[in-house]
Amino acid sequence: MHDPEWWILGKLWAYRSQTEPFIHIDSDVFLWKSLPNAVAKAPVLAQNPEYCIFGEHHADGWWYRPEIFDIRLKNMNGWLPEEWNWYTANRRELAYCCGIFGGNHVKFINHYADLALKIVTDARNQSAFSLMENKPGDCLLIEQYFLAACLEYHKQHADSNFQGLQVECLFESPEEAFSSNRSEEVGYTHLIGRAKQSQEIAERVEKRVAQDYPHQYERCLKYLKSISFLPALSELKGFRDLRSESQIAHDLSNALNLTHHAPDQHIIDGIGEIPADGTSFCTITITKHSLDGTPLTTEEHQDELFLRTTGGLIMDATGETHIRSLHLQNGQATFRLISEASPKLVTVSVFGQNPNLTKAEIQIEFI
Template identity: 40%
Template sequence: MPMRAVWSFWSKPFFAFKGRIWREPVHHLLAWGLSLRLARQHYPDTMLVTDEAGADLLVDRLGLSFAQVSTELENLRRADVGWWALGKLYAYSIQDRPFVHIDTDVFLWKALPSRLIQTPVFAQCPEAHALEEACGPRDMEWAFGKHQLVLPAEWEWYRSQPYNGFREENCGILGAQRVDFIRYYAQLALDVAMNPRNLPAWTELPHKSGYNMMIEQFLLAACLDYHRFHPDSPYRGVHARYLFPSWNDAFDPQKAARAGYTHLLGDAKHNVLVTQRLEQRMKSEDPAFYRHCVELDRRSMSA
């Protein structure tokens, strides 16, 4: 079965923070156009998982064309805006065929290698972290323990191992042949964040930003390690491969160029030179779309 390319856009955090993740809102629009344009060349079965406001912006006003558009993120309308990863997790949880979820700031200049996409689970790269880092697993364990709440068995098992640090799976891209495993993990992560029983713990940690990585990327690593060798797990044998073997490899310009992969992570989206290159690329790729983005941004600013 051909691989589906999936994007997600939960508009609530974007509009709450007024798109400040990008240097200017127009760069957010341009990135959407370029990410979809490039990936669609390799994976024509495309899907957007969003809410009604997101569909209005990206499909009705921006004019992006996806093979399928789901507004199931309307189910998150009462969720805490600080949990910006919920849109991605929800999108993972509803997939029913092999897929790759692509972040809006990821550009696939080449198709992903077949040795990668044929594996049970694949991601951008592993990340190694020290236990002392802020917004790490110890903070959540303290908050949940204070209120006698239980974290998932996979989390507890992983943390019982004699590791000096912890691993996360970088989800700039996240895909799978074993979509049943991904649905299980994503539903588990959504439950950790959204189940009312856990609210007392989250009141101890009011600033959610860093904990998004815990429920999306750390919990995925824990689920992979736990289920791979568990004799009674329906996901026994499920394992992950990576486009890059390490964080440093993923952001080595030469290695990224050879892979045909760009991820404008974090502060790169504020970099003047980077965003100028994004503008120039879309001017040359699709001048009409570039002008439309500029005009749409101008009208939004004057509204």
């Protein structure tokens, strides 16, 4: 039984087990369009290249710390593959993000995955691993940095069975991968980091799945009810047993959507930022919509909604009155979030009395 912090083990086992060309897509990745032919037919494919800086593990790429990982293992008589030793000796800084990964050269991928698994499981490394505090980050080092090490090592050795092997990336850089325009063009969504917790993004993904794959969406609803994640039919107020699953799905998807005008200064996490000075604010807008995105503006949808935040102050739209609830008008309402005087990441929640109306949340960072 291995340390559960090594979350890459399942992926590496999957890579090593393949016998035919394949594509592996992470569970937080959504592929909306077919891959370009150049990527789909490549010997090895990945999401995008990315880079670390030797000796600067507190930079943006803090999870890539090859020099620290290397020293700790070797100081305790650990084992590392020849590809790793060659790559770090040359202080190489390239890695490949594996949000999507695979290819047509299955023998190379099996070889790489087998060695990556051995790094984690080799008995000679366990003493060093027991003292390491950054194993979730080192998972990316073993999966993604070591992938580049294998590719570059065999590319440089003429006697290798994998000499000259090329990798094709879906995006040319991390910035391109997380550019909304480019991602939309390619049809690719990767919810890394805190983006997985975004209520707005979750609702957008749910809406898209319901529109494009309605039968699979209904199967998901049935499963969630079967494990009591959603209430049973008899417990849903206002529903009759004669209503179809699709009607129930529609009603359960009447949702609240939150948007803000705070500038989004981070290319990855999608979180808006305002100064942590106790006076700056952002305006948050609530809208109520149906499954297909249609705004719900009639009188029956003018809900009273309750507002909560883990930090800062919630004020009315003019900034004059502290509030804890408001009413939708024509399916919409706005309010202000005032910052605190110290840096903090806060979550703003909006919910109503109607049990069939999904709760909405949005995160704002005071910086």
